[in-house]
Amino acid sequence: MRLPTRAEIGSVRIRRGPRLRLLADENVPAPVVAELRARQHDVAWISEDAPGLCDEDVLSCASAQDRLLATLDRDFGELVFRRRLPCRSGVVFLRLRTRSPRTLAASTAAALESRDDWRGHFAVVRAGRIRLIALPSG
Numbered sequence: 001m002r003l004p005t006r007a008e009i010g011s012v013r014i015r016r017g018p019r020l021r022l023l024a025d026e027n028v029p030a031p032v033v034a035e036l037r038a039r040q041h042d043v044a045w046i047s048e049d050a051p052g053l054c055d056e057d058v059l060s061c062a063s064a065q066d067r068l069l070a071t072l073d074r075d076f077g078e079l080v081f082r083r084r085l086p087c088r089s090g091v092v093f094l095r096l097r098t099r100s101p102r103t104l105a106a107s108t109a110a111a112l113e114s115r116d117d118w119r120g121h122f123a124v125v126r127a128g129r130i131r132l133i134a135l136p137s138g
Contacts, residue, residue: 035105
């Protein structure tokens with residue numbers, strides 16, 4: 001899956017389908033949360049609602065609220081694959097390398113809006129690529 005280039009980011013249209021229900025981990029920067037909310041997505045943010053919450057409880061919140069978890073923390077892969085903690089709504093691990101908060105916000109929003117099959121997957125989002133891995137059942 002190809003993501004838009006920096007030049008294309010400004011022309012990305014707001015997704016016409018259902019809004020995404022997201023839980024942004026506390027390491028997701030404020031400009032990313034603001035951009036997603038500006039695009040009318042339903043975003044709860046750990047930094048606002050429960051700062052300092054441990055990763056296990058963040059994952060549990062995402063499942064309980066049926067929200068896709070967005071994070072910059074690789075530890076969630078460990079939790080869902082090795083420890084087999086459930087998160088049926090899905091996890092998106094953002095590995096977008098940029099120093100610009102504005103570019104990170106636009107790239108994250110474009111990636112999340114590029115597909116609608118996040119549920120039941122652990123996704124790794126990199127520049128120009130999204131890799132989906134089915135979450136373990138059970």
